[in-house]
Amino acid sequence: MTTARPLALDPDVIRVGNCSGFYGDRHSAVRDMLDGGDLDVLTGDYLAELTMLILARDRAKNPAGGYAKTFLSQMRHTLASAYAKNVQIVVNAGGMNPAGLAAELRTLADELGVPTTVAHVEGDDLTGRAPELGWGRPLAANAYLGAWGVVECLRAGADIVVTGRITDASLAVAPAAAHFGWARDDFDAIAGAMVAGHVIECSTQATGGNFSAFTEITDLSRPGFPIAEIRRDGSSVITKHPGTGGAVTVDTVTAQLLYEIQTARYAGPDATARFDSITVDSQGPDRVEITNVRGEAPPPQLKVSLNELGGFRNEVQFLLVGRNIAEKAALTRRQLESWLKVQPTELEWHLVRSDQPDADTEQLASASLTCVVRDAAPETVGRAFSGTAVEMALASYPGFFLADPPRDASPYGVFTAGYIDADQVQHEAVLDDGRRIPIPPSPTTRVLDDVPEPEIPDLQTPSRTHMIELGSVVLGRSGDKGPDANIGLWVRSDAQWAWMVNTLTPNRIRELLPETADLPIERVLLPNLRAVNFVVKGLLGRGVAYGARFDPQAKGLAEWLLARRLSIPASIND
Template sequence: MGSQVNGSERGLRPVRIANCSGGQMEPGWQMRKQASLGPVDFITGDWLAENNLAQEQAAIVAGTGEGFKKNAWEALQLSMDVIAEKKIKVIIDGGGLNPQALAEHCQELSDAKGYGLTCAFVSGDNMVGQVKKTLKSTGALPTTFQDINTKAHKSKAELGFGEDDVLACNAYIGARGIVKGLEAGADIIICGRVADASPVIGAAWWWYGWSDTDFDRLAGAFLAGHLIECSAYASGSNFSGFHRFPLERFIDSGFPIAEINRDGTCVITKHPGTNGMVTEETVKCQLLYEIQGNMYLNSDVTAYLDDAKVEQIATDRVRVSGIRGAPPPPTTKLAIYYKGGFESQNLSNAAGYATRKKYKLYEMQIRARMAEEKLDDKFTVLDFQVVGSDKKNPYRQLECTTYFRIFAQAAAPEPLSALKLLLADETMQHFSGLHWSQDLRTADPKSFYVYYPCIVSQDEIKEAVHILAPAGKDGKITIAQTLECTRPPLYEPIPPRESYNTRNLIDLAALGKTVDMPLGNIALGRSGDKGSNINCGLFVDRPDVYDWFRTFLTIDKMKELIGGDWKEDEYRLERVEFPHIFAVHFVIYGILGRGVSSSTLLDNRGKGFTDYVRTKHIPVPEKFVPYTWVEDDESDLQ
């Protein structure tokens, strides 16, 4: 069955939008699967993360890339015949720093194969020229660029980087160019740094002919985009309750599809016969992933999630509603990426007896040699970390093996090379039983990039969509039409972010006796990175359990659960509730340091944070024990 995006069905039934990618490594054949396995009207794909654009610029400089994501181009090459046959429209952000080049490649392929498709690209997000020019001429960022946390306008001295260090600078733009491109007849629209959900918002906006002030509807589409933009995260992957099901269920999970209704509500589903699952729990986990609290910002709309509802209506079909919309903020996020220097990781292992003293001795030996070599002040970061905890009375050696991670950063590669050599010099003076893995390449210096988050006025962005013409007689692709985009007609200043303990306290003592068990026995959840911050959402599955849960899980209790990783003087915690999905949500500000690309944490994207918290033992009322489950049985590993 083919799709009818240009036919009489448009606007008369829910629009079916299938996502095929949630990250830069996503293989191209996932797009073909989404196009082939059932009827869809649109395919969207998200290939960009906060560090990808810096990587693309480095590849351009090295002569190894054109600025767009190679896997996105692979996906289009593998799928364009099906896309053309079924009249599916495609909107992706895989254009990276050079959406024009990828759009031209697509137009060339369509022309060569006789597919008759019209390709387009969106511009306006790339502001690197303005940044470099202003840094050079004034010694500061443009006056309209403000630090996302302090709202300060900073000079080069305050920033710690100059025009020669800047690799990329991109604003997170919305769906306005996408909508104009669809109105002009584009079949494939290539974007750069649009916000992750913008392709889905644009598809639904055009399908129904919404106004740009239909904020409730736009907010619903925004959340639908959020739910499906991370590959199979809504349909079985990264699911904290996976251990309660046959593991085979999660091999090659089908990617999600959003069926968006005219009112902005949606049903999350997937193609029949694919693996994985779409349940209330998988959708709640994704809803709570990488959000900003109860207020979720986009360039076209602000979505308020307080009253979000998630309801299973059939097998692999989950309805999501209750999202309230408001005008977008007058500013949007602006990501500046600059050269941070060089970094390395030196990894060594220890097994069993007296492990902590072994690592203490090793650090003392290394620091003594560094002092002799006058390396003490040559690093911007030098962190000694013990990863793992050895099992007492182990059955096999790996159960009591941990590793020592020396994470180092410096402005130049020489101190890192010197550190590697220093460690080699100490090879035979190590503690009892030290051993390494076969691959020692992590100890070699490699460049890293720093993400500096800013905000910029939306009115400063010059967004446009460019419709390509078929190749001329000379084989060249030209722009047939450029359509400039208006800015949002209405803004609403960002109100102070909410943070509170529950307003519906119950008497915990009145619940009676408790049983000590892992938090994860009664609560599911998910976490992820938001720049230098981690978000963490946890939920239970019954209203009576939720009354206890939200009373118990206070701001101070979360700090206690974070344990030794909490730094009172450096971090800040926000807490809100989502009562209709029985969830409590936290944002831990500052815990990722300078963010994913340069965080010292092993879990530098915060993906494992929720499962760390869920393994902490808490007192659960005995009356709720029948509603708990147990963590996976590891006896089959012995």
């Protein structure tokens, strides 16, 4: 039996850092975090819904692939340092092949002469069972596992733990649970660690990256990566290494808390965290404390990420300059649609009027017209489509030119969510010596239900108002959840909160964001954070890999909303 090295010297606090928020994040982050200051555990999130599709296609081409190759190259330069500093590493970089990545890491450790033990977690990959479970034949079907497989690996002494699709927050829950010896039903503590994990999982978004009030941060040249100091009771302090860029403030932490959430119940396989209970307070420069997180039992089912090949797509972008933009766009549509010998199953047009009257440059006098096509047959939307657009060059609107040369068809994916009873998933920890430890589901579960909306404060009729941008008062962040988009908004005073919750209703959002006019919008109030979250259903179609929307992941949706002008009481912005 391997003798486990201690995860942290402090029995009451474990310092968990993050080095990755997506597959493609800063390559130097592992070294930066190891060299920048004290750490107990380093986590990395490499997976997203789109990433699973990419890795599934990689594995289909090469059965030995299917994992995040960048993590292996990062380890080549940092494995010895991590071992010498007793920093355990927990990452989901295994993607569709955690066993394959674990084997490569052992080979690398032998090559470097570092006595590193590597364990991995299996059970999330349900692709082979998809037909019997009624999901058809997707390229990838992965259940979101929880922390307890990683916990067993760490308790057995693993220096590196590689997983496939576990929830992002579980990467931080696992080392805390292993270090403090939490039981499966310590739901308050687990939920607190889930919240800390949610804050740090997207790397520098917690330290000023993608922050709507970014002009308030002195140094954003190279934000540092976040650290969660998780305590025995599940409360935490979010911080970063000294001397690194960016900032950790109540607002940067709140921004990440609201990122890609849905209801006041943040459900995972380990617990359900009540986001309406969270308290966030400043504890000094670059130190923000998160306390009072209430936890509940997790739901009885696990979410499953289903990625399938939806077909093939192509697009061509026409540039329209000067006068008669609408007429030029109409002519282009008529010509292209009539010239195509085979009509694609789907054909979309998007006209963006960025042209200005009496413009000083040609680019400012231009608009763009994009045609997006999709079909099951690649030949229908391949060169036959883009070549037809080129053939129009001398026979169409005056000043005809394209933004890009003609391209061939490319495959696109479709994401859907499935669900499976937790006891139907064979979750296992696989230790360095090959032993397997079965991980049972949570013995206690709770079906999710709605949280009653809190009381809305009264709002007095203001004596003076003025028309200003919403972002003069409100901060925001938005993101994607499959076909849906979320917009998290928050303010800094009670008066602003009273105004916001009385003013920003789903119908008002539809007025301010006309693209959402015909879509269902759900609103969740979080008074402790002076925040409101909107979930716009169906804005992103069938997911990021499918969509042709200008902003397919809704990353800029909040920024658009904050730039809209409306009547705001002068008193709350004085």
